[in-house]
Amino acid sequence: MQQLSSVLGIDIGGTNIRLAHIDRNLKVIRSSRIKVEEAEGGLVSYLSEAIGEFTASAEPEIGAIGIGIPGIVSEAGEILSCPNLDPAITGINLRETLMAKFGVPVYVQKDVNVILYGEYRALSTGPSCSVLGFYVGTGLGFASVIRGRLVTGARGFAGELGHIPVKGKDDPCACGNNGCLELYAAGRRITELTAQAQTNVADFFVNPTHAADVQEWLDNLTIGMVTAITLLDPTVVIVGGGVADMQGFPFEELEKKVRARLRHPLVAENLTIKRSTAGQLGGCLGAAMYCFDTARGEIE
Numbered sequence: 001m002q003q004l005s006s007v008l009g010i011d012i013g014g015t016n017i018r019l020a021h022i023d024r025n026l027k028v029i030r031s032s033r034i035k036v037e038e039a040e041g042g043l044v045s046y047l048s049e050a051i052g053e054f055t056a057s058a059e060p061e062i063g064a065i066g067i068g069i070p071g072i073v074s075e076a077g078e079i080l081s082c083p084n085l086d087p088a089i090t091g092i093n094l095r096e097t098l099m100a101k102f103g104v105p106v107y108v109q110k111d112v113n114v115i116l117y118g119e120y121r122a123l124s125t126g127p128s129c130s131v132l133g134f135y136v137g138t139g140l141g142f143a144s145v146i147r148g149r150l151v152t153g154a155r156g157f158a159g160e161l162g163h164i165p166v167k168g169k170d171d172p173c174a175c176g177n178n179g180c181l182e183l184y185a186a187g188r189r190i191t192e193l194t195a196q197a198q199t200n201v202a203d204f205f206v207n208p209t210h211a212a213d214v215q216e217w218l219d220n221l222t223i224g225m226v227t228a229i230t231l232l233d234p235t236v237v238i239v240g241g242g243v244a245d246m247q248g249f250p251f252e253e254l255e256k257k258v259r260a261r262l263r264h265p266l267v268a269e270n271l272t273i274k275r276s277t278a279g280q281l282g283g284c285l286g287a288a289m290y291c292f293d294t295a296r297g298e299i300e
């Protein structure tokens, strides 16, 4: 068991890479952001350089590095699938590469896992709490902390809720399968619908032209949420992501639809459904909390 003074939390998104030096009180000492396309020389070499720049001058010393990436990572730290980033990164063991270079523990997780871990810790509800996170962006991200443990599965593929099959649908998905839920319940569908109608993506939820589309889209998202809640019996459900932050996002209506399909009364009436409060540094903070808790021996 070890108490770290400070860690480096890194959030690699499809668009931005954020690094934040964070102390044990979760105060951000220093942070930086760069666009993914500006990461010269490939992602791994950019990361090495950026981390080196932080560790060289860090006070207090950085005792661990936590990283969230928009892809699937094995328990050992190998990137197994990451279609939204440089394809060259697949197959690289990011954990071992960075540990060898910097000599501190490195933890690499799917981005939504670290975001949800941070939100779960911020709830301060204790280790018996189960929390699910639905992060609606271009795709449908999902993560779960069950009785205090982040669920990653045998190979890192747990929680790929966006890729459950939808009956009667066969559009091709980036995952290699067809008819996956996220094609009909996330941002990509909104882009398609607004392109067809020649309307503005940002107005999707408030434009009367799309009233019927919004209902269908919500019904699709409801299927995913109710499925996960029914399987995992959480105490708290969090809804976040870029689409959930759009103007007029019908959060109350979504909540009503979800509660209507849950088991009554014990699940439907005893579940907290709330909006994400992760914010722009949520991924970095969640990755940092994961590092601190692991060093303290709270995560096996």
Ligand SMILES: [Zn+2]
Pocket (backbone or CB within 6 Å): 162, 163, 173, 174, 175, 176, 177, 178, 180
């Ligand atoms: Zn898929």
